[in-house]
Amino acid sequence: MDRRELAAFLRSRRERIAPSDVGLPAGPRRRTPGLRREEAAQLAYISTEYYTRLEQARGPRPSREVLAGLARALRLSDAERVHLHHLAGAPPGPPPGPSREVRQSILDLLRRLPLAAATVTSATHEVIAWNDLAAALMEDFSAVPRRDRNLLRRAFLGPHPDGRRLYGVSDADEFGRRATQNLRAAAARYPDDPEVAELVRDLLAGSEEFARLWASHDVSSEPTLRKTFQHPLVGPVTVNCDVLDIADRDQRVVIYTATPGSPSEEALRLLSVIGTQRMDVPR
Known part of the structure; x- marks a missing residue:
């Protein structure tokens, strides 16, 4: 254990966090940047x-x-969490839960794909970034709560109570099978994460189909190369699906592109113009 380096690292991480970042008032008597020691201790x-x-x-x-409490209180990144453990002489185990922090370069990539629909999903199929x-x-x-951005919840537990839902896709059954296999593997990687455990419990309680697939204990699957979205404004949109793994974050970039010159390419061009307008189309 390197006490001096650990002390300096903790101090540097504490001083970079503004009180407002954690819901605390700045107050008139702060003479140093960042949190006070007692505030960091309370959060940890x-x-x-x-x-x-x-x-x-x-x-x-x-x-x-x-x-773990210090890493949470000081808002450490995955790399910083690993560094903290090494300084303390306790090499880290697996990450406590799936990462939801998307690298800026990946966010920039999504914006640079104007004629491709692209998302970033976590290890549990939560959509955490999109263009x-x-x-x-x-x-x-952006119009739905974080909980409702999980594609497994949408696939097995139905639409959101207010009627919002993902548009129908041609491979709904196959997606459910593959996503269940992926979740089985993620649950093994993050055995102590309460959100992963809650997701599995909710799916088991709410879907007989998920329970059947979960009981198979399968963890391998082949990627989907093509699918068709049934869009209420532009009709069927058939796209190629390419998945890029971000290994260090346990995330996936999913890119949907249409065959050049196809009606689906024209449909994507139209969607890129009209955006998320609903035009009173019934769901």
């Missing part, structure tokens, strides 16, 4: 005395539970 669920000793390079070796054409083709994800 440890005592102020213990946290202070860590920043003064006098503390004992933190447990994995304490390190404008994906919103027009599939769903305006």
Whole structure:
């Protein structure tokens, strides 16, 4: 355990967080940037005395539970979390849960694909980033709560109570099978993540079909190369599906493109213009 480096690292991470980032008032008497030690300690669920000793390079070796609390309180990235564990002399186990942090370069890539619908999905098939054409083709994800952006929930638990839903696709059954296999593997990678456990519980309770697929314990699947969206404004849109794995984040970039010169390419061009307008089309 490198106490001096650990102390310096904790201090540097604490000082970069503005009180407003964690819902705290700035107050008139802050003489140093970032959070106070007692605030960081409170967010990590440890005592102020213990946290202070860590920043003064006098503390004992933190447990994995304490390190997890510090990583959460100080909003550490995956790389910073690993670094924290190494400084504390406790090499990290698997990440606590699927990453939802999308690299800026990937977000830039989505914006540079004007005639391709593209999304980024997490290990549990939550849509965590998308471009404008994906919103027009599939769903305006910004208009629904985060919970309802999970494609497994949409596939097995039906549309959102207010009637919003993903547009029908030609491979709905196959997607459900493959997504279940992927979730089975993700649950093994993140055995302690409460959101993964909750998702599995909800799907088992709400869908007999999911329960049947889950009971098979299958974890391998072939990618879908083509699918057709039944869009209410422009009709059927057949697209090629290419998936790029982001291994270090356990995420996937899914890119939908139409064959050049096809009616589906013209449909995507039209969608790129009209965006997410609904034009009072019934769902």
